[in-house]
Amino acid sequence: MICEETKRALQKLFPADEVIAETPEEAVDDSEKKAKKPVPRANGLLERDYAVHGYHLDAQVAADQVVEAVGILDKADFFIESITGVDWIKDNQLEVIYDFSRYDFDLCRVVIRTRVDRNNPEVPTITEIYAGANWHERETHDFFGIKFIGHPHLIPLLLPEDADFHPLLKDYKA
């Protein structure tokens, strides 16, 4: 129920796009898969198979749409589960992943993700909407060096206070 509503609300972020149903694994030929050079996913909303991936909706948005997308989830009473990053060094991009879930029995897990340039990773903060995002964003800044614009207190949280390195970047050498 709530999944349908959230899907419709998030869909408005992507004008003219249809919801792309996930292509079943069998449909893609193995050799074809290997031959194709993997390209980074385009922005859009995907419906995922919960039994396989563990979440229902997967929205990739532009960095300046994050606040709007998270605002939609806040209005629909989602709680914030976590924020994290992934370093896609081959695409020269950093990905920020926001996880949301629900307290009621209307199970719907939503993942919001955005990809930013690896050399200048900047994403607007969502601490104004979810106060609990504060630590999660600081942690992501620690590990990946992603700057959350507008964050009230973006100093190292888990790393030493004078840390100037970002250990989860793939080119980090200890």
Next chain:
Amino acid sequence: MSSPIQLKPDETFILNVGPQHPATHGVLRVKMEMNGEYIVNAETVIGYIHRMHEKMGELKTYPQFLMNLSRMDYLGALGYSHGHVLVVEKASGIEVPERAEYIRAIMVELNRIASHLFWFGAFVMDLGGFSPLMYALQDREHILDMLEAVTGSRLTYCYFRYGGLYNDVDDQFVASARKFIPRMRKSLKKYHKLVTGNVIFRKRLEGIAPLSKETCRKYGASSAVARGSGINFDVRKNEPYSVYPEFDFDIPVYHECDSLARYNVRMDEIEQSLRIIEQGLDKLPGGPIMPEKKPKIIKPPEGDYYQAVETARGSFGVRLVSDGGKTPYRLKLRSPTYSNMHLFDESCRGMLIMDALAFMGSLDLVIPEIDR
């Protein structure tokens, strides 16, 4: 009972609680700006025992990383391993035999009781009562002995394998688990008589540190912190995994939102875990504990997978990003206490320092689990 007072911001001083302080139960520091006995502002400083488990996850192969999970939360280690093996099994399509899942559930629940017992003892000790800790440790000892006989370790278990278990349970374990259930029920009655009804204990907790539903949602609180604030949320029920749908158990929810409600939730959870263990032992099917077909090398196909489980401390989530290699491309460990602790800063403003310490105890902190 703490009440908002007229604070004069120019008369404050800074008080450091921790990093070495018995009330924080680990290496945690809270920088408190005080006005007399009242807290004006607080800033939690964490990361003193940060070990970068997530980087280790990227560097080690899947089986090598199994032992790291129990080093995250040393009181309820099995729940954390459960989340990890479930997400890898889901990603690689490994089927787990029914017997293995039942044993996993029984073990996780035993571990949950052990964790709650330790919390109970330590929490009452924070409030000035020493002997409940000794009683609680005595009961916990029985659980540790049982777990040691099967898993081989007492605290940092590495018992679950991808697809099953390292060791099957024997008749002796089943017998001692059956013997433990009535014993624990008797002890629970004793605890309630000894502690729950105690007037000093109640005065320290009733109405202290109210957490609204909205605060819980904004911070992503789970476990007894959310359930003490009237939120009926337990991953075992909301997002059923493993064999939990087979069991008949309730989720204790209290609506008082105070520290006492969080205490009551955990105490009731012990009884619910006993019910699960009882049913699990009755239903325990025969058969193998490892699947017949299992890939020799764990290499989940490319993709992004998430799995949440209910550990003793709340909703623990594992995000696995795989590129099809022998090691994960990214492994995110979502720690429940991290979110529960985060709301402390905002909620303790205007509180008496002694109330704040009782509040901190009611959050059930395990610092290595926050810092990872």
